Amino acid sequence: MAKNVVVGVTGGIAAYKAVILVSKLKKLGLHVDVIMTKNAMEFVTPLSFETISQNPVTTDTFARERSWEVEHISLARKADLFVVAPATANIIAKLAQGIADDMLTTTLLATKAPILMAPAMNTVMWQAEITQKNVQTLQDRGVMMITPDSGLLACGEVGEGRMAEPEHIADEVQRLLSLQNDLTGLRVLVTAGATREKLDPVRFISNPSTGKMGYALAEAAKERGAEVLLISGPTALSAPAGVELKSIQTTQDLYTEMLANAPQYDIVVQAAAPSDYRFMEQSEQKIKKSAHDITLTMVPTPDVAKAVGERKTSTQVLVGFAAETGGLVENARKKLVSKNLDIVVANDVTKPGAGFGTDTNIATLITRDTEASLAQMSKRALADRVLDSALAIFKTRSDE
Numbered sequence: 001m002a003k004n005v006v007v008g009v010t011g012g013i014a015a016y017k018a019v020i021l022v023s024k025l026k027k028l029g030l031h032v033d034v035i036m037t038k039n040a041m042e043f044v045t046p047l048s049f050e051t052i053s054q055n056p057v058t059t060d061t062f063a064r065e066r067s068w069e070v071e072h073i074s075l076a077r078k079a080d081l082f083v084v085a086p087a088t089a090n091i092i093a094k095l096a097q098g099i100a101d102d103m104l105t106t107t108l109l110a111t112k113a114p115i116l117m118a119p120a121m122n123t124v125m126w127q128a129e130i131t132q133k134n135v136q137t138l139q140d141r142g143v144m145m146i147t148p149d150s151g152l153l154a155c156g157e158v159g160e161g162r163m164a165e166p167e168h169i170a171d172e173v174q175r176l177l178s179l180q181n182d183l184t185g186l187r188v189l190v191t192a193g194a195t196r197e198k199l200d201p202v203r204f205i206s207n208p209s210t211g212k213m214g215y216a217l218a219e220a221a222k223e224r225g226a227e228v229l230l231i232s233g234p235t236a237l238s239a240p241a242g243v244e245l246k247s248i249q250t251t252q253d254l255y256t257e258m259l260a261n262a263p264q265y266d267i268v269v270q271a272a273a274p275s276d277y278r279f280m281e282q283s284e285q286k287i288k289k290s291a292h293d294i295t296l297t298m299v300p301t302p303d304v305a306k307a308v309g310e311r312k313t314s315t316q317v318l319v320g321f322a323a324e325t326g327g328l329v330e331n332a333r334k335k336l337v338s339k340n341l342d343i344v345v346a347n348d349v350t351k352p353g354a355g356f357g358t359d360t361n362i363a364t365l366i367t368r369d370t371e372a373s374l375a376q377m378s379k380r381a382l383a384d385r386v387l388d389s390a391l392a393i394f395k396t397r398s399d400e
Contacts, residue, residue: 002031003177006079006113008104009049011039014086014120014163019044021085021166022052028174033058033075035104037091058103076110081176084108086120086163089131095143096134114176118146118169123159140359142380146172182391184225189265190218191258191272193233195251199296200283207273208356211235213321213379214271218243220383221267229265231257233272251275251301262308267390269319270305271345273356277301309340315397317390322346323356332366342393343367345386365389 005025009018018034025032034049035058046057058075084091084104091104100106108115117138125131126148135145146169149162192214196204211232218230219240228243231254239245246261248254251274262268277298287294305320312318320341322332325348332346344366349355353376354362361382365372367389374385 002029003080004031004033004078005173005177006033006035006075006082006107006111008082008084008087008091008108009034009036009040009044010084010086010088010091010104011037011042012086012088012120012163013043015040015043017163017166018085019048019052021083021169022049024166024170025173026052026054028170030173030177031055033078035059035075035107037102037104060103073110076107076113079111079113081173082108082111082113082115083118083169083173084115085118085169087117088119089121089125089128089134092117092119092131092134092138096137115143116146116169116172116176117143118163119148119161120163121148121161123157123161126161127159136360139378139381142378144176144381181225183221183387186226186267186391186394187229187265188218188221188226188267188269188387189229189231189262190214190221190269191231191254192218193235193272195233195254195272195274195301196249197251197275197278197301198282199279200285200287202286205275205277205279207275209233209273210357211237211272212357212359213361213383214269215240216379216383217269217271217386220380220387221269224384224387226267229261231261231272233274251278251304255302255304255307258304258308259311263311263313263316266315266394267317267319267387268308269386269390270308271321272304273321273323274304275301303339305335305339305341312340315394317342317394317397319343319345319386319390323349325350329364329366329371332364336366336368343386343389345382367393 009015022032032053033055034053049057094105095108100109146164148160150160151162193211194206194209196206198204215237218228222228222240222242230243231246254274278301280297280299318341322335322344324331328346328348332344336344346364347354351362353360360376361379362376363374
């Protein structure tokens with residue numbers, strides 16, 4: 001069955017490129033619906049898109065002549081992917097602020113489909129602080145952006161702001177749609193969150209991990225068709241729909257669950273942040289404050305990643321995370337070898353946008369033979385990049 005793509009066209013000179021994009025999407029065998037804003041129709045007529053897409057073009061929020069359905073809800077539900085090309089500064093700002101004042105913005109707010117935007121505007125508008133803030137807001141919410149090209153703009157200026165070429169956008173559409181079922185039949189285990197090592201009934205040591213990265217990975221794997229087990233430390237997050245959740249408290253709990261479950265999974269992504277030490281002794285009663293110093297002895301916890309790596313099966317792919325404050329690549333490569341991992345997702349937690357508790361991350365994906373530094377992106381977007389790499393390794397091993 002053909003995938004459904006809804007293309008939103010806004011009012012910019014690059015609107016003519018959207019006609020080429022729709023043509024390329026149709027040649028890929030996709031079903032394409034087009035929504036045009038009022039300003040877009042000043043550049044290209046709906047007839048052009050209707051001829052290419054072989055579907056009526058939607059322009060009016062209140063048009064009722066074609067169907068009894070509420071049109072924006074119908075298209076929002078229908079979409080497997082939503083593409084906005086060109087995406088002007090105006091539409092980016094509206095979506096960032098939740099404004100729904102025309103057919104396109106109303107449908108965008110109503111859809112649960114992934115959204116891909118191809119910005120196009122004057123270079124000064126693109127570089128403006130408010131535009132970049134709006135772009136970041138959308139990326140934090142999972143909206144994907146194709147960075148505009150640099151070159152001669154319609155206004156006569158030279159710089160970044162040209163809409164990406166239709167071929168590039170069509171390739172990205174094809175890639176994103178192929179992700180939706182590429183993990184079908186595979187089993188993926190994800191760990192997430194911090195562990196807690198108790199001192200007494202009311203105190204413990206832990207770390208700031210919120211579990212957002214691990215939960216994003218579990219959600220992405222499930223959406224791509226995998227059977228997913230999420231082993232999570234304490235967190236305020238809810239498990240993604242359809243994902244099996246096992247809750248743990250301590251590093252020993254995590255160790256026990258991983259040894260019991262990891263061998264049965266094709267891809268194991270260890271995004272949890274377990275404590276490396278625990279208290280040698282736990283008091284059964286609350287330790288009362290006194291005027292005297294106290295000495296607490298700590299001992300190492302089990303090395304979960306190393307234990308899983310020692311038991312790795314022939315086709316299994318193991319992914320680890322390295323949260324570093326220095327020596328990023330060097331330390332990550334040591335971890336790759338010592339834990340028998342296939343991929344390490346390394347990030348410098350001292351960088352803004354890459355630390356614990358953020359909605360974004362700045363990561364370097366490291367394998368035995370490769371190293372890829374990624375720009376800041378949402379954790380959900382990074383989750384797909386991690387799964388892409390893991391799946392590529394799994395396929396290679398399965399074919400051997």
